[in-house]
Every structure is written in C-alpha cells, then in structure tokens.
Amino acid sequence: MRTIKFIIQKEFLQIFRNRGMLPILFVMPLIQLIVLVNAATYEIKNIKVFIVDQDQTQVSQQLTGHFEGSKYFTLDGHSSQIAAGKEAINEGKANMALVIPHYFQRDLKNSKHASVQLLINAVDGSAASVSQSYASAIIQGFANQLTKESGAINISTGNIRIDDNNWYNPELKYTIYMVPGLLVVLVSMIGMFLTGMNIAREKEIGTIEQLNITPISRYQFILGKLSPFWIIGMGELAVGLFIGWLLYSLPIVGHLWLIFAVAAVYLFVVLGLGLLISTVTETQQQAMFIAWFLLVVFILMGGLFTPLESMPIWAQKVTILNPIAQFIEVMRNVLLKGSGPLDIRFQFVDLAVMAVVVNALAVMRYRKTHA
Amino acid sequence: MRSFRGFVIKEFYHIIRDYRSLLILFGMPAVQLILFGYAIRNELTQAKFAVVDPSHDVVTTELVNKMSSSHYLQFDGYLKSENDIHEAFKAGEIKEVVVFDRQFAHKLTHDGVADIQLIADATDPNMGRMITGQIMGIIQQFQISGTAGGTPGRIQITPKERMLYNPDLRSVNLFVPGLIAVILMLISALMTSITITREKETGTMEILLASPLRPMQIIIGKVLPYFFLAFLDVVIVLGLALVIFHIPFRGSVALFLGESGLFALTALSLGLLISSVADSQQTAMMMALGGLLLPTILLSGFIFPVSSMPWPLQWLSAIIPARWFLVIVRGIMLKGVGLAIIWKETAILAGMTLVFLFVSIRKFKVRLD
Numbered sequence: 001m002r003t004i005k006f007i008i009q010k011e012f013l014q015i016f017r018n019r020g021m022l023p024i025l026f027v028m029p030l031i032q033l034i035v036l037v038n039a040a041t042y043e044i045k046n047i048k049v050f051i052v053d054q055d056q057t058q059v060s061q062q063l064t065g066h067f068e069g070s071k072y073f074t075l076d077g078h079s080s081q082i083a084a085g086k087e088a089i090n091e092g093k094a095n096m097a098l099v100i101p102h103y104f105q106r107d108l109k110n111s112k113h114a115s116v117q118l119l120i121n122a123v124d125g126s127a128a129s130v131s132q133s134y135a136s137a138i139i140q141g142f143a144n145q146l147t148k149e150s151g152a153i154n155i156s157t158g159n160i161r162i163d164d165n166n167w168y169n170p171e172l173k174y175t176i177y178m179v180p181g182l183l184v185v186l187v188s189m190i191g192m193f194l195t196g197m198n199i200a201r202e203k204e205i206g207t208i209e210q211l212n213i214t215p216i217s218r219y220q221f222i223l224g225k226l227s228p229f230w231i232i233g234m235g236e237l238a239v240g241l242f243i244g245w246l247l248y249s250l251p252i253v254g255h256l257w258l259i260f261a262v263a264a265v266y267l268f269v270v271l272g273l274g275l276l277i278s279t280v281t282e283t284q285q286q287a288m289f290i291a292w293f294l295l296v297v298f299i300l301m302g303g304l305f306t307p308l309e310s311m312p313i314w315a316q317k318v319t320i321l322n323p324i325a326q327f328i329e330v331m332r333n334v335l336l337k338g339s340g341p342l343d344i345r346f347q348f349v350d351l352a353v354m355a356v357v358v359n360a361l362a363v364m365r366y367r368k369t370h371a
Numbered sequence: 372m373r374s375f376r377g378f379v380i381k382e383f384y385h386i387i388r389d390y391r392s393l394l395i396l397f398g399m400p401a402v403q404l405i406l407f408g409y410a411i412r413n414e415l416t417q418a419k420f421a422v423v424d425p426s427h428d429v430v431t432t433e434l435v436n437k438m439s440s441s442h443y444l445q446f447d448g449y450l451k452s453e454n455d456i457h458e459a460f461k462a463g464e465i466k467e468v469v470v471f472d473r474q475f476a477h478k479l480t481h482d483g484v485a486d487i488q489l490i491a492d493a494t495d496p497n498m499g500r501m502i503t504g505q506i507m508g509i510i511q512q513f514q515i516s517g518t519a520g521g522t523p524g525r526i527q528i529t530p531k532e533r534m535l536y537n538p539d540l541r542s543v544n545l546f547v548p549g550l551i552a553v554i555l556m557l558i559s560a561l562m563t564s565i566t567i568t569r570e571k572e573t574g575t576m577e578i579l580l581a582s583p584l585r586p587m588q589i590i591i592g593k594v595l596p597y598f599f600l601a602f603l604d605v606v607i608v609l610g611l612a613l614v615i616f617h618i619p620f621r622g623s624v625a626l627f628l629g630e631s632g633l634f635a636l637t638a639l640s641l642g643l644l645i646s647s648v649a650d651s652q653q654t655a656m657m658m659a660l661g662g663l664l665l666p667t668i669l670l671s672g673f674i675f676p677v678s679s680m681p682w683p684l685q686w687l688s689a690i691i692p693a694r695w696f697l698v699i700v701r702g703i704m705l706k707g708v709g710l711a712i713i714w715k716e717t718a719i720l721a722g723m724t725l726v727f728l729f730v731s732i733r734k735f736k737v738r739l740d
Binding site: 020021029032036040041042043044045046086089090092108112113114116117118120121122123125126127128129130132133140142143144146150159161162163164165166167168170171172186189193197285286297299300301305306308309310312329333337338339340351 | 391392395399402403406407409410411412413414415416417418422442456460461462466479482485486487488489490491492493494495497498499500501503507508512513514526527528529530531532533534535536537538539540541542544545561565569591637649650651652653654656657658660661662664665666668669672674675676677678679680681684687698701702705706708712
C-alpha cells in the first residue's frame with residue numbers, strides 16, 4: 001500500500017510541475033465544453049429563399065408574403081428567371097428557390113389546383129428535408145386560407161387533430177443534449193492521452209529502468225499510474241456537470257450518485273486503455289497516434305453527434321465495444337430522463353467487463369524485464 | 372542550396388525509416404474514411420415507436436399499419452396505458468409513442484374531430500423532430516386520401532420539390548467530403564507539430580542550429596516531406612470516397628488536387644506553429660489533438676451547419692481552416708463549381724497559411740535556452 005502511495009505522489013508531482021501542461025489539462029476542456037456546446041445544433045433557421053415569380057399576380061405575391069412572414073425563411077432576391085434562382089443556389093447565396101409558374105392565379109381560380117416548384121440545395125440532405133417540410137407547411141397553410149376565404153367548404157370536418165409533445169426536452173434545446181456527451185469526450189480525451197503517453201514517455205527518456213529495479217509489483221505499478229488520472233477525471237466530471245447546470249440549466253432528473261458510480265468504472269476502462277496502448281508502443285508519438293485513432297472512432301461512432309440508430313446494423317452491434325458510447329447513453333438517460341439502475345444495467349455490466357479485461361491486459365503486457 | 376537539399380533528404384529518411392509511423396500515416400486515414408463513411412449517417416432509419424390505442428378500431432389499426440410500413444419507422448408493440456410511457460422511454464429503446472383517443476373512429480365520423488397525441492422522446496431534439504414529422508406526414512396523407520375525394524372546392528397547391536446536387540438526400544454525400552477535410556487537417560497538423568519538438572527533446576536541435584541552414588530553410592525543409600505524404604493521403608482518401616461510396620465528382624479534378632495541396636499546406640503550417648510554441652512533444656501533441664479535434668469537427672460545418680450556430684460561434688468558426696476547405700470540397704465535388712465561385716475561400720486559406728508560416732519563422736528560436 002505504501003509503495004502505491006509513493007507512485008501516486010510521484011505522478012501528481014510530475015503533473016503539477018509541468019507548467020505548460022496544466023492549462024491544457026484543466027482549462028482547455030472546460031472552455032471547449034462551454035463554447036462548443038453551442039455549435040452542435042441541427043436547428044434550421046433563416047433559410048435563404050430566392051423567389052422566382054413568373055406569375056406576378058396578387059395571389060403569387062400573397063404566397064411570397066407568407067414566406068417573408070415566416071420565422072424560418074428570409075427572402076434573398078427576386079427574379080422572373082429560373083436560371084437566376086439556380087445560380088443563387090449554386091453560388092451559395094440561397095438555400096432554396098421558390099418558383100411560382102405562369103398562370104398560377106388563373107389555374108387556382110379555374111381548376112382549384114396549381115403547383116409551385118421548390119428548388120432546394122440538398123448537399124446537406126437532412127437540412128434540405130427540414131426546409132422542404134417548412135416550405136410545404138407554409139404552402140399548405142396558404143391553400144387552406146384560400147379555401148376558407150372562398151367559403152366553399154367547412155374544412156374543420158373529418159379532421160384528425162394532432163397534438164405533439166416533446167418530453168424531457170420540451171424546448172428542443174440542443175445544449176442540454178450535448179453537454180453530457182461532450183463532457184464524456186473531454187474527460188476521456190484527457191485521460192486517454194495522458195495515460196497513453198505516460199509509460200511510453202518513461203521508456204523514451206529512460207526512467208522506466210529506474211522504476212523496473214524498484215521492488216514495486218506490476219499491479220501496484222498499474223494502479224499507481226492510474227489513480228492520479230482517475231482522481232483528475234472524476235474531478236473534471238464534477239466540475240463539468242456543475243458548469244452545465246449553471247450555464248445551460250442542464251436538468252439533473254436522475255440520481256447523481258448513479259452517474260458517479262458508472263463514471264468510476266468508466267474511467268478505469270479509458271485509463272486502462274491508455275496504459276495498455278502505452279505498454280505496447282515504444283514512443284510517445286506512436287502511443288498518441290493509436291490513442292487518437294481509437295478516440296476518434298469511439299467519438300464518431302458513439303452516438304455523440306449523429307444518432308446510433310442511423311448507423312448500419314453492424315456498426316450498431318460494434319458499439320458494445322465502445323466505452324464512450326455506453327457512458328454517453330448512461331449520462332443522457334440518467335440526467336435527462338431520470339433512468340434508474342435497472343434501466344442502465346446493460347451499460348454498467350458492459351463497462352465493468354471492459355474495465356476488468358483492459359486492465360488485466362495492461363498488467364500482463366507490462367514487463368519489468370526487456371524481452 | 373546544397374545543404375538545404377541534404378536537409379530535406381535527411382527529413383525524408385527520418386520519416387520513411389519509421390515504417391510503423393508510416394503505416395499509421397497511410398493506413399489510418401484510409402481506415403477512418405471507410406469506417407466513418409459507413410457509420411456516420413443522420414437519416415432516420417427504423418426508429419422504434421409504440422402505440423397506446425384504447426379504441427382499437429378500423430381507423431386506428433389502419434393508421435398503425437401505415438406507420439409500420441414506412442421504412443423510417445418500426446412498430447414496437449402496444450403499451451397498456453399512458454402511464455407506461457415514462458418507463459418505455461427510460462429504457463431507451465422506444466423513441467416515440469402515438470396515443471389515440473378513445474372511440475377514435477366513432478368520434479371521427481360523428482363529431483368530425485378525433486385526437487391523436489404524439490409524444491416524442493426529445494432528449495435528442497433532432498431525432499424527436501424527425502420522427503414526429505414523419506408520423507404527422509403519414510397522418511396527414513391518410514387524411515387527404517381519405518377525405519379529399521369527397522370535398523370538392525378545396526383549393527390545393529402542390530409543391531413539387533427538386534433536390535439539387537443530392538437528389539436521394541444521402542447523408543454520405545455530405546459527410547464523406549467533410550471527412551476528407553477533417554482527416555487531412557488532423558493528420559497533417561499532428562505530423563508536423565511534433566517534428567521540431569522532437570529535435571528539441573532529443574537534443575539534435577543544437578546540431579541543426581549550428582549548421583549553416585537558415586531558420587526559414589529548416590522550417591521549409593521540415594514541411595516539404597510531409598507535404599508529399601499529405602498529398603498522397605488526399606489521393607488515397609479521394610479514391611476511396613469515389614470507389615467505395617460513389618460520391619459524385621462533378622467539378623475539376625485538377626482544381627480539387629490544387630485546393631487540397633493548399634489546404635494540406637495550411638494544416639502543416641499550423642502544426643509547425645504549434646511545434647514552435649510547445650516545448651515538449653507531449654505539450655505539442657496535446658495542443659494538436661486536444662485543441663484541434665473537437666473544434667475542427669464541431670465548428671467546421673462537418674456535421675452541424677455553420678449557419679445554424681449562434682453568431683459569435685459563426686464568427687469564431689472563421690478561424691478554423693477546415694471550415695473554408697469544406698465549402699471548397701463540397702462545392703467542387705457535389706456542385707461542380709469552379710474557381711470563380713470559391714476564390715474567396717481559396718484566398719482565405721492562402722492567407723492563413725502565410726500567417727502561420729510567418730509566425731512560426733518569427734517564433735523559431737535560433738538559440739537554445
């Protein structure tokens with residue numbers, strides 16, 4: 001026990017003595033959390049519409065007015081030529097062009113039916129379909145208004161009234177969805193990079209020899225190396241949650257102890273992974289590359305930015321090996337929905353198994369003698 | 372000039388001799404592109420929904436059938452009552468619950484109005500909105516097809532959409548070109564950020580400083596070999612994007628390669644800047660990876676559209692090189708635009724490169740402390 005204490009003491013000394021590293025460890029993650037949370041939003045506003053009005057009548061102008069009055073759209077240019085609309089989209093000046101064809105008013109009067117064309121920049125497919133649905137809603141609303149004004153029928157019969165509710169996040173705020181996820185990433189990033197480089201660094205500068213000749217056992221060595229980063233990780237998580245609660249009114253519906261209990265296990269997985277990388281590589285550079293590669297894979301396939309459900313089935317199955325995905329799921333479910341221990345048992349067991357396997361491997365791979 | 376050539380050759384040797392790092396440099400971008408190309412999607416597919424249906428009549432059954440047959444949705448069964456919804460959401464599988472009114476069909480025909488409640492698990496707001504939108508569309512479609520025939524006089528305006536550049540709305544077409552930018556940025560910045568700090572740490576910097584090479588020559592000599600490697604990466608990654616993911620390529624290949632070269636240079640010089648500021652490999656790597664990873668992914672418009680961000684972040688995103696390159700890549704590949712349209716972005720990247728290079732040369736210390 002005393003031996004472990006000395007190792008921990010030594011690691012802490014090394015961490016706090018490195019002045020260049022301190023801001024990177026403690027300030028950078030929190031700043032990123034505070035700033036970047038705002039960047040992650042799919043919310044579509046201010047869609048720039050280019051109006052191609054070939055009809056130039058009262059009705060076509062009314063329809064244009066409806067777009068102008070919508071909070072989702074801003075008008076961005078007028079023409080009577082379709083080519084002008086296409087060019088505006090091509091240059092990126094407009095996201096969408098509304099083409100009101102010749103005889104629009106006449107057709108509506110005579111046959112009660114007319115069509116308009118929407119040219120949409122679909123490079124971002126999901127944004128395009130959102131713009132399309134907003135535009136369709138406006139056009140539909142306009143048609144209903146015309147019907148009502150004509151007094152032909154009573155459109156309130158045979159109606160299905162839809163009442164839509166958004167639970168857990170009624171204002172559809174992205175920030176409270178992103179804070180738990182980003183926090184997981186930041187805590188993991190620091191932990192994995194630092195532990196990943198740790199032993200590789202001792203190898204590079206030769207101090208590993210000095211550790212090897214001490215009477216310390218392999219288990220004590222790994223545990224002693226892990227503990228300081230584990231403490232830093234837990235501390236960062238606590239501060240991050242506090243900041244999320246303070247700045248973004250992150251709701252904490254479930255039990256906090258549950259979060260910290262899972263985090264305690266989770267950090268052993270990430271830090272153990274870092275150490276494992278560290279034992280199998282020779283230089284800090286290699287260790288960093290591998291840690292970075294794993295981390296990017298974990299993040300981008302972990303449901304942080306894009307939903308897990310959208311991935312192909314094989315990729316969804318692989319998330320069982322992805323600690324970040326499991327912990328993000330736990331954080332979101334417990335914090336936002338108030339899930340209890342039973343709801344997250346699968347994730348917890350999964351993380352616990354990973355923690356044992358990864359750390360056992362790290363202990364096994366660490367040799368005190370040169371092979 | 373001869374000493375400069377010798378220096379560049381030495382740098383090449385350094386890189387090529389370390390075959391493990393070399394494998395990482397070429398293998399990693401390829402693996403990442405393939406993995407992420409398949410995995411990063413944000414379309415709605417097979418989202419699970421449950422139904423609370425106390426009336427269980429012809430109309431509700433037909434509506435549930437219509438919803439189940441949509442390939443965006445997957446019916447997961449009935450819940451007994453509204454009280455079960457919380458539990459269902461907490462377990463995390465079900466994303467939406469449709470609650471029908473009692474005596475739905477009866478009310479619809481006799482009172483003229485019946486109610487449906489849609490409850491979304493909106494922890495993920497985008498997902499919630501997409502699923503609700505889908506189900507609403509199905510209900511509205513059902514309503515129009517069921518009643519429109521019998522209501523002459525209703526005025527109809529049909530919007531006909533044309534989705535330009537990406538008619539099938541494939542998110543791959545958006546994300547793969549983005550991945551090219553992100554991978555290139557991170558790999559290049561990472562590669563150069565450690566070269567100078569490594570010389571400092573291993574003590575060989577002294578030898579370089581004592582040589583007749585000028586600081587500018589040392590810096591350019593460091594960047595040049597990596598520039599070739601990065602360029603090779605571009606070609607590999609682009610080839611994979613076209614062959615495996617069938618991303619359309621509508622613009623000029625020469626322009627694309629030229630712009631990629633410019634962007635690689637921007638990223639490399641950013642790496643240099645980092646390495647001239649940091650004093651150890653560890654600090655340099657933490658800055659390059661910890662500091663660049665999330666901002667590049669989040670602020671570049673790679674996943675989340677820049678135009679949706681609050682204005683201070685839009686302004687901040689202007690200093691992220693990948694943001695400008697993304698516009699260029701997507702423009703050339705998907706829209707087929709030429710230099711006439713993307714000259715502004717090109718100029719910004721060129722300007723950034725010059726600033727990074729200038730500052731790193733100025734910061735480069737010719738004396739050891």
